Amino acid sequence: MGEFKHGLFGCFDNCTLCIVTYFVPCYTVGKTAEAVGESCLMCGLAWLFTGCIAGGIVRGKVRAQKGIEGSGLGDFCLHMFCPFCAIIQDRQEVLDGPGVAGESMARV
Template sequence: MGDPGQALALSGKSNWKVDMFSCFDNIGLCALTFCCPCVTAGKNAEAVGEDCLRFGLYSCLGPVGMYSMAYTRTKMAEKEGLPADFVTNVLIYGTVPCCALMQEAQQVDSVKTPQPAATEEMTRE
């Protein structure tokens, strides 16, 4: 059988701020990532010191994109002190790329989505 750490990493629950499959927790980020994943991929890469435009473009190139996003995820995990296994990250991007992109974006808050403005009650003095 495989390494328990690898199974935990594949589940997406290994000390990340959010689970891999909590995609709908942030609907704005979910819509952005589903419609234009290259933006989220580029912002995630930028959060770990890579070029946003270059990695955003790479994400559109099939196997090259899978490799570049797995590289970004591995680098992010190392930076955040999380288990970082490149092969596992390639498998993740081969199966659930949008969920992985959203999990990373929420980990480092790399993509800011508009939040509804807080309503304040007006009071008279």
């Protein structure tokens, strides 16, 4: 089993993501959910109303997809007590996947 590539407090590894998440966290949660096969809109709205529950579920799916150790209770607690850091860490994990990070258009 693996670990997250970015630490929980590595929020400033991607300043743009940090700023977007601070002002519109439901968007970041939705885009992360979309990356793991869930509905962006539904998960973003669910986060608005349930916060740590929806965030914990999305984090669990990120962990499952990336083979990262952890538990549902730990996911819930992270999203309860440190929601912005957890949201950003989840998003950075899916952005670091193949075909996403460093993606560029090659000129032919």
